[in-house]
Amino acid sequence: MMYWLTLTNKGYQTYIDSLSTIEKEKIILEKLTVDFVAPGEQQPETDHKILQEKSRTGNANQQFFREASSEGYFSYEMKTNAETELSLMVRYxxxxxxxxxxxxxxxxxxxLTEDNTGRWNQSKxxxxxxKIPSSMVQGKNHIRVKFQSIPGxxxxxxxxxxxVKRVDDSAIKD
Known part of the structure; x- marks a missing residue:
């Protein structure tokens, strides 16, 4: 059995435009990225000198992940390239x-302390x-980013x- 995507002319144009927008945003994000880690994948974690305790990996929603419980943690060494205006971008x-x-x-x-408990309730x-304060990265070529679970x-x-390099949000949504 085969299925074909059928759209009206207007629907087709909207679909193509949305794909173009997504691709442009990916290209801009790649240009802004100083370093990237794919948690749960062996080589990227090894390349970024993972340290972990009471942590596990898995695969959900067609992507790998890492998490830590019972006061566990995981951390990675990441390059800053001596940049001082950086943000940490995390996908949940x-x-x-x-x-x-x-x-x-x-x-x-x-x-910071993050609390994602029931935060979005959206399957996406x-x-x-x-934002990382400049004082936390000043004069450093590498930093260690650590995720530490709170009891329970x-x-x-x-x-x-x-x-990622910090820029005005309007530059990202060009």
Missing amino acids: WGAEWGGRKFDIYIDDEKL FQDIRY NTAGAVYFIRL
Whole structure:
């Protein structure tokens, strides 16, 4: 059995335009990316010198992830290329269950506490950007990004981690 996508002329144009917009956004994001980790994949984790305790990997929604529970953690060494205006971009799944409260550290200095418990309740990926203060990366070519679960919670699941150059949001949605 075969299925064919059928669209009106207007629907077809809308579909093509949406694909073009998505592709342009991917290209811009790649240009802004300083370093990228694909958690749960062996080579990228090895390349980024993973450290972990009470952490596990899995595959959901056709992507690999990593998470840590029972006060566990996972961390990666990431290149900054001596950039000081950086943000941390993290991909989460928007319909996680259970406690998802955890701390994010940059070189053992707490960046923030995140709580994704029931945050979105949408079955789609959520890409969240966290501004990294320049003082946390000043004079460094590498930083260690750590996700630490809070007691009774799980850190993650994290589907990707990017260090990206900070720009005005209007530049991204060109």
